[in-house]
Amino acid sequence: MDAIKIDNLTKRFDAMIAVDGLTLTVSRGELFGLVGSDGAGKTTTMRMLAGIMDPSSGDAWIMDRHAGREGESLKGSIGYMSQRFGLYPDLTVLENIHFFADIHGLPQKGRQEKIDRLLAFSNLTPFKKRRAGNLSGGMKQKLGLACALIHTPQVLFLDEPTNGVDPVSRRDFWRILYQLLKDGVTIFVATAYLDEADRCNRVGLIHKGKLVACGTPQELKQLMPGGILEVHTGNARACLQILHRKLEGYQVGLFGDRLHIVSETPEKTQLLVQDLLGGEGVEIVSIRQIEPSLEDIFISVIGEEDVHATAG
Numbered sequence: 360m361d362a363i364k365i366d367n368l369t370k371r372f373d374a375m376i377a378v379d380g381l382t383l384t385v386s387r388g389e390l391f392g393l394v395g396s397d398g399a400g401k402t403t404t405m406r407m408l409a410g411i412m413d414p415s416s417g418d419a420w421i422m423d424r425h426a427g428r429e430g431e432s433l434k435g436s437i438g439y440m441s442q443r444f445g446l447y448p449d450l451t452v453l454e455n456i457h458f459f460a461d462i463h464g465l466p467q468k469g470r471q472e473k474i475d476r477l478l479a480f481s482n483l484t485p486f487k488k489r490r491a492g493n494l495s496g497g498m499k500q501k502l503g504l505a506c507a508l509i510h511t512p513q514v515l516f517l518d519e520p521t522n523g524v525d526p527v528s529r530r531d532f533w534r535i536l537y538q539l540l541k542d543g544v545t546i547f548v549a550t551a552y553l554d555e556a557d558r559c560n561r562v563g564l565i566h567k568g569k570l571v572a573c574g575t576p577q578e579l580k581q582l583m584p585g586g587i588l589e590v591h592t593g594n595a596r597a598c599l600q601i602l603h604r605k606l607e608g609y610q611v612g613l614f615g616d617r618l619h620i621v622s623e624t625p626e627k628t629q630l631l632v633q634d635l636l637g638g639e640g641v642e643i644v645s646i647r648q649i650e651p652s653l654e655d656i657f658i659s660v661i662g663e664e665d666v667h668a669t670a671g
């Protein structure tokens with residue numbers, strides 16, 4: 360059964376279409392990633408699903424209830440952690456959680472046990488008396504998550520929850536999400552980090568408000584015809600310029616100190632690239648075919664010039 364059903368959801372801001380005919384479903388207990396660069400339409404989608412923004416047209420249902428028309432009755436079933444999650448910096452960790460418990464009308468009976476469980480779950484027990492303003496970025500996000508979970512929602516919406524958080528805390532945060540999945544919570548997470556997208560059961564790539572691809576990470580990786588050639592040389596940027604100049608009709612992108620070339624015939628392209636770079640006096644450290652990453656797929660689907668705003 361579907362936890363989330365989105366049908367032709369559209370949001371216009373004057374002439375600008377922020378979300379353009381989005382249609383997709385998310386099953387119960389699924390971890391779905393909405394992936395796109397800045398301004399792709401992720402936050403606008405989240406707001407409409409969480410019932411805090413009306414769509415211009417189209418519909419969404421969460422657990423069989425209409426996100427707009429039945430928004431009020433949905434509140435108890437969904438948790439929403441927005442990008443600028445409203446923690447109170449002057450309140451302690453514990454006080455913040457109590458504040459959200461009050462908002463959701465959580466009864467006093469059983470409340471303390473619930474809070475203790477959430478604190479332990481998010482590894483915040485030792486910090487419960489610390490003021491939220493004095494927490495690290497990663498801890499703030501965990502506290503935001505604990506607050507979003509206080510009323511035991513069935514569906515959790517997370518808008519770029521690990522934006523700007525260090526890699527160790529990000530991994531920690533994802534561990535917590537996997538625990539929630541085990542408890543049967545459906546998670547809909549927006550992210551610009553493609554490595555995070557790889558951790559999702561299914562991924563939707565959104566670009567300029569449109570869903571341009573959707574499937575499991577493995578399915579998305581099969582969207583790419585041919586393969587990827589990874590080229591490692593002493594100076595990737597110089598080689599990028601050479602290949603942009605001389606290798607017409609190919610997508611070439613810079614990934615750290617490596618170049619990725621999308622090719623339908625990688626073996627042939629490998630010979631061509633070896634010739635071209637050799638002719639320019641470039642020494643190739645290695646050149647090999649690799650499995651495309653989600654980042655490769657993203658670039659191949661939306662075009663290289665549009666991808667630069669996307670975090671790696």
Ligand SMILES: Nc1ncnc2c1ncn2[C@@H]1O[C@H](COP(=O)(O)OP(=O)(O)OP(=O)(O)O)[C@@H](O)[C@H]1O
Pocket residue numbers: 372375376377395396397398399400401402403404519
């Ligand atoms: N209230 C608004 N009024 C006008 N335009 C808006 C409004 N909210 C969003 N937009 C525009 O809609 C587009 C989609 O924005 P949205 O915030 O949904 O993208 P996003 O993928 O979440 O990116 P980011 O991570 O930068 O928030 C952007 O071009 C944005 O400028």
